[in-house]
Amino acid sequence: MEDKIEIFKALSDKSRLLILDMLSCGELCACDIIKGLDLTQPTISHHMKILKSSGLVNGHKKGKWMIYSINEEVVNEVLDFIKHITTYKEECICNRVKKNSCCDK
Amino acid sequence: MEDKIEIFKALSDKSRLLILDMLSCGELCACDIIKGLDLTQPTISHHMKILKSSGLVNGHKKGKWMIYSINEEVVNEVLDFIKHITTYKEECICNRVKKNSCCDK
DNA sequence: CCATTATATTAGTATATATGAATATTAGAA
DNA sequence: TTCTAATATTCATATATACTAATATAATGG
Numbered sequence: 318m319e320d321k322i323e324i325f326k327a328l329s330d331k332s333r334l335l336i337l338d339m340l341s342c343g344e345l346c347a348c349d350i351i352k353g354l355d356l357t358q359p360t361i362s363h364h365m366k367i368l369k370s371s372g373l374v375n376g377h378k379k380g381k382w383m384i385y386s387i388n389e390e391v392v393n394e395v396l397d398f399i400k401h402i403t404t405y406k407e408e409c410i411c412n413r414v415k416k417n418s419c420c421d422k
Numbered sequence: 423m424e425d426k427i428e429i430f431k432a433l434s435d436k437s438r439l440l441i442l443d444m445l446s447c448g449e450l451c452a453c454d455i456i457k458g459l460d461l462t463q464p465t466i467s468h469h470m471k472i473l474k475s476s477g478l479v480n481g482h483k484k485g486k487w488m489i490y491s492i493n494e495e496v497v498n499e500v501l502d503f504i505k506h507i508t509t510y511k512e513e514c515i516c517n518r519v520k521k522n523s524c525c526d527k
Numbered sequence: 528c529c530a531t532t533a534t535a536t537t538a539g540t541a542t543a544t545a546t547g548a549a550t551a552t553t554a555g556a557a
Numbered sequence: 558t559t560c561t562a563a564t565a566t567t568c569a570t571a572t573a574t575a576c577t578a579a580t581a582t583a584a585t586g587g
Contacts, residue, residue, distance in 0.1 A: 318439060328430040328504075330545080334423060335515065338507045342516040347564060348524040353515045357547055362565055364545090381554045381563050382525045392508045396501055399433075402443045403497045410440065410458045411447040419453040419487075419533085435575080452534060465576055467535055472574095486533050486584040524563085 320372070321398050324391070327371035332356060333364050337387065340374065344386035425477070426503050429496070432476035437461060438469050442492065445479065449491035 327333055332354055339345060339353050351361050365385060368374035372391040376383055432438055437459055444450060444458050456466050470490060473479035477496040481488050 318436065322434055322436060322439070325430050325433040326544090329427055329434050331423060331427060332545090334427070334507060338514060339516040341508050342510055342514050345516060346523070346525045348562095349516075356545095358564070359548080359566080360546055366565085367544095378553090378564095379525070383564065384525075387508050389508070392504065396504060399497065399501060399504075402439060403446050403492050403494070405447055409443060409447050411444040411450065411454075419451065431574090437575090453532095461575095462577060463534070464536080464578080468575075471535085483534095483583090488534065 321395065324371045324373060324395050327367050327373055330364070330367075332360075333368055336361075336364060336368065336385075337373065340385060340387045344384050346379075346382040346384050348382070350385065426500065429476045429478060429500050432472050432478055435469070435472075437465075438473055441466075441469060441473065441490075442478065445490060445492045449489050451484075451487040451489055453487070455490065 328337075335354060336350055339350060347358075347361060347365065350365070351358055354361065356364075365374065365376065365383070368385075369376050372388055373395075374385050375388050376385045378384075433442075440459060441455055444455060452463075452466060452470065455470070456463055459466065461469075470479065470481065470488070473490075474481050477493055478500075479490050480493050481490045483489075
């Protein structure tokens with residue numbers, strides 16, 4: 318669950334959502350990402366670090382450039398996680414708390 | 423997009439994810455949610471406010487109880503949003519920045 | 528009305544995060 | 558090696574957030 322929290326934190330920022338949107342068409346180098354956003358290079362670097370450490374984005378060096386791309390596997394994991402915590406399942410904390418409820422709803 | 427950021431912020435907390443998980447089996451009153459988590463009542467109230475203002479959770483009064491439930495429509499909107507920003511689409515910022523790229527990837 | 532129960536708000540504190548300026552590192556080119 | 562370009566890190570600051578204690582509000586029952 319902690320890894321999902323890190324992903325949601327990564328998604329909780331407009332600049333990072335724009336970066337993901339830019340990467341949706343394919344890999345980009347950091348310099349191209351900088352061109353698409355009105356932020357300084359250190360700030361973009363900071364955002365890329367957060368996106369990478371969350372797992373949402375892959376990065377590899379190619380010469381002096383850093384090439385970034387979306388990690389679709391992790392994206393699918395997030396989608397599955399959201400579906401899982403929001404839909405009915407037999408084993409859940411709620412079964413415990415519903416017994417001896419203070420109200421009958 | 424700002425509304426989605428608010429949703430991701432709401433999802434970026436372990437207590438709130440547990441609350442969503444609890445609500446996945448159906449509506450609960452605040453008192454039952456308190457029983458399921460090791461937090462004080464004001465803290466739970468704070469989390470419910472964030473979940474409600476993000477839209478992920480509905481709340482209505484029934485007598486002296488507050489009954490909370492998941493807003494499935496909003497959950498589906500988040501799922502669609504994540505899919506949208508992470509998958510290929512014709513119109514995107516990336517098309518602009520890819521022209522005159524500083525590197526050939 | 529008064530007492531009790533359920534929930535919300537306020538105030539204060541501690542921690543986290545976004546940002547840019549300055550600087551460091553890394554890699555290719557001259 | 559020296560210069561330049563691309564990216565990362567450090568440092569400082571401003572804003573946001575999680576939490577609790579204390580208090581306030583709301584609803585029901587006596």
